[in-house]
Amino acid sequence: MPSDRIIYIIFFLALGLTALLVLYPAYYALELSFQHRESLISEPEWVWFQNYARVLAMPDFWAALGRGVIFAGLTILLQIVLGIGFALLLAREFPGMPVIRGIAVLPYLLPTVVVALTFRWMLDGSVGIFSKAAQLLGYDYLPWGDDPYMAMITVILISVWIWTPFVTLTCLAGLQSIPEDIYEAARIDGAGPWQRFWHITLPQLRSVLLVVLLLRAIWMFNKFDIVWLMTRGGPQQATEQLPIFSYRQAFEMYDVGAGAAVSAISFVILSVLILIYFRLFPLDRKD
Amino acid sequence: MRANFPKLGSKLGYGALLALTVIYSVFPIYWMINTSFREPSTIYTAIEFFPSAFTWENFSTLLELTDYPTWFANSVIVALGTVAVTIVLSVLIAYAVTRLQFRGKTLVIGTMLYAYMFPPLLLAIPLATLFVRIGLSDTLLSLVISHTTLALPLGVWLLWGFFKQIPHDVEEAAMVDGCSRLRAFVLVVLPLTLPGIVTVAIFAFLLSWTDYVFALVMVSSDVNKTLPVGLDTMVGLYELRWGELMAGSTLIALPLFVMFTFLSRFFIRGLAAGAVKG
Numbered sequence: 001m002p003s004d005r006i007i008y009i010i011f012f013l014a015l016g017l018t019a020l021l022v023l024y025p026a027y028y029a030l031e032l033s034f035q036h037r038e039s040l041i042s043e044p045e046w047v048w049f050q051n052y053a054r055v056l057a058m059p060d061f062w063a064a065l066g067r068g069v070i071f072a073g074l075t076i077l078l079q080i081v082l083g084i085g086f087a088l089l090l091a092r093e094f095p096g097m098p099v100i101r102g103i104a105v106l107p108y109l110l111p112t113v114v115v116a117l118t119f120r121w122m123l124d125g126s127v128g129i130f131s132k133a134a135q136l137l138g139y140d141y142l143p144w145g146d147d148p149y150m151a152m153i154t155v156i157l158i159s160v161w162i163w164t165p166f167v168t169l170t171c172l173a174g175l176q177s178i179p180e181d182i183y184e185a186a187r188i189d190g191a192g193p194w195q196r197f198w199h200i201t202l203p204q205l206r207s208v209l210l211v212v213l214l215l216r217a218i219w220m221f222n223k224f225d226i227v228w229l230m231t232r233g234g235p236q237q238a239t240e241q242l243p244i245f246s247y248r249q250a251f252e253m254y255d256v257g258a259g260a261a262v263s264a265i266s267f268v269i270l271s272v273l274i275l276i277y278f279r280l281f282p283l284d285r286k287d
Numbered sequence: 288m289r290a291n292f293p294k295l296g297s298k299l300g301y302g303a304l305l306a307l308t309v310i311y312s313v314f315p316i317y318w319m320i321n322t323s324f325r326e327p328s329t330i331y332t333a334i335e336f337f338p339s340a341f342t343w344e345n346f347s348t349l350l351e352l353t354d355y356p357t358w359f360a361n362s363v364i365v366a367l368g369t370v371a372v373t374i375v376l377s378v379l380i381a382y383a384v385t386r387l388q389f390r391g392k393t394l395v396i397g398t399m400l401y402a403y404m405f406p407p408l409l410l411a412i413p414l415a416t417l418f419v420r421i422g423l424s425d426t427l428l429s430l431v432i433s434h435t436t437l438a439l440p441l442g443v444w445l446l447w448g449f450f451k452q453i454p455h456d457v458e459e460a461a462m463v464d465g466c467s468r469l470r471a472f473v474l475v476v477l478p479l480t481l482p483g484i485v486t487v488a489i490f491a492f493l494l495s496w497t498d499y500v501f502a503l504v505m506v507s508s509d510v511n512k513t514l515p516v517g518l519d520t521m522v523g524l525y526e527l528r529w530g531e532l533m534a535g536s537t538l539i540a541l542p543l544f545v546m547f548t549f550l551s552r553f554f555i556r557g558l559a560a561g562a563v564k565g
């Protein structure tokens with residue numbers, strides 16, 4: 001039929017455009033990482049792995065990698081623990097519960113810039129509400145922007161606030177699919193709440209949690225906006241992880257090659273970790 | 288029976304935990320809205336859990352004296368453009384992958400999943416360089432292209448799930464009855480996948496509306512900024528004007544809350560499918 005041919009043509013056009021949009025930037029990033037250019041518009045010079053060698057020789061790179069691991073590790077751990085807790089709380093059914101669940105999702109919907117500004121206002125020098133609360137407890141001010149440890153802790157806690165609802169929602173869906181009779185049977189056998197949690201709930205959530213852990217790890221390791229908006233990587237690079245290091249190389253030092261190389265390296269690290277993860281915990285494939 | 292007392296206790300404990308969860312989730316949002324309605328002069332002198340003098344002053348200053356209305360319009364244009372392009376392309380790809388016969392289908396879907404985890408800067412750096420070279424830098428179009436790059440893998444992935452679930456018999460019956468493939472697609476398949484399309488539209492919108500990274504990298508002039516970057520630059524310009532900043536934040540969040548209230552079904556489904564990069 002002629003219309004069949006039309007639909008094939010439309011489809012291949014769409015596929016071509018999609019490939020261009022999705023794959024070309026990644027390919028171009030690779031190309032940039034092998035080139036040296038004086039500025040964004042100057043002619044490139046192929047230097048192959050020199051950018052990579054240069055970046056890997058920078059102590060700042062390794063420091064940023066270490067901070068990224070700490071930042072991602074702690075945020076993921078807290079998100080998962082809190083998310084499971086919230087999901088258990090919100091799993092019960094009674095009138096009004098859907099509204100409460102909706103409220104618990106709100107932080108996840110907010111643009112990062114809104115969260116960052118709101119928390120900066122709440123932490124503001126002497127008049128923010130957190131600062132006032134700290135004064136009541138006898139501290140003069142909250143040094144979250146000046147103290148390296150406090151800055152990292154602040155960024156971690158705010159990230160947890162924003163992204164925990166993702167864990168809550170997915171775990172909630174997982175909890176609702178656990179058949180009630182398993183709990184009933186366990187109750188009859190005399191299992192207490194803790195035993196039911198450890199021996200039924202957690203194992204039943206296993207496949208959900210494996211996916212959640214994977215997705216959270218990918219996103220937290222790549223996280224740029226909340227850290228940049230809160231601290232710009234400071235004070236004295238105390239919160240600078242790889243995405244911020246990469247941004248600063250490309251757009252502050254105008255060293256696009258190094259910036260692209262850093263992004264490529266962090267993507268390779270992530271890919272290797274994901275491969276190992278799949279080897280350790282094969283996900284049950286249902287399709 | 289000694290079971291009654293712990294039962295009452297656990298009920299109270301449960302209620303308290305639930306209340307804590309709600310306060311934890313909503314307090315910063317409440318504080319943002321509360322601040323935006325307070326008298327500017329009182330903001331720095333006292334903590335008020337409810338505005339003692341309710342005023343629209345912060346909003347009117349924001350809308351009259353800053354570029355906020357321009358940024359708002361830019362954000363709307365970019366988000367709608369992203370939604371339109373993402374939907375058209377992801378519907379076509381998802382349909383083709385589930386319905387047409389060709390080699391490399393799994394490769395398409397696999398590539399989409401892989402692209403889904405590209406670090407934002409792995410895309411932002413080459414796109415920014417590219418736009419400078421072809422003269423598109425600092426335009427709204429460059430933002431639509433960048434946001435589509437982000438949203439497409441997600442759109443294809445979500446819609447693939449929807450298209451898979453629709454039995455082929457339905458459209459085959461229509462085609463046997465003399466419908467062309469194109470007509471069967473438009474009249475039978477599209478209406479059935481509407482919930483999926485709405486979900487993708489919402490998430491493409493959300494992604495574009497909340498994006499900070501790409502807007503930061505692509506756009507430099509004030510007139511082309513979108514809300515997130517525009518608002519953040521205000522911090523430097525109007526140091527400590529928290530009333531206006533919170534009014535601006537409230538206005539960015541408002542459309543999302545309205546959408547969430549009316550379309551929460553789609554939100555929850557999309558979120559559960561991992562439909563937000565973040």
